[in-house]
Amino acid sequence: MSLAGFPNPVLDQQAAFRAVMQALSEPGCIVQAGALAGEGSPLGPVARAIALSLLDFEVRFSLSSSLADAEGDITFHTGSRLASRLDEAEFAFVDLRQDVLDLGSFAQGTPEYPDRSTTVILRVESLTGGPSLKIRGPGIRGTRELNIPGLPTDFALQWAANAARSPLGVDLIFVTNEAVLGLPRSTRILPEAR
16 A cells, blocks of 8 residues: 655655654654654554655665554655564664564664664654653753653663663654654663652
């Protein structure tokens, strides 16, 4: 199944790219999506816009099982191809509402090339209203609150393991149908006060 691409490809790709870059440079801030790309995709309009903006014939992607039907659409519009293993994908798409998240299963980069890790795009129901996690790191003055509902119960532990691999590790982009929120590997989740 292939859906229509962007109505204004150059401007829409730039808008989606800017939204992602802003979200990653200001971790924990909700950024309204710069462009949407077609209703009807299992990815949702924002994750699909990110795919159409960031993927090309030089990169591979992975899809969680609930998003498998998006493969043909992504390949048709971007020339990118599905990775045979999770740790070979430069971009991964996961629907946290239905699928399991294991950050350690993705490419972590290498000491020589830490940028050869996976950027994981996580579809969520909302970016607000969940349990509060305090985060700190570059792009954050002091601390910031992360309140994403539906995170795995072991998310803080998975993220601590991701942080321990620094400068290796994955970057996360949370998406809803309207907005994005970035969590780069340099961001730390602070332990809860006792």
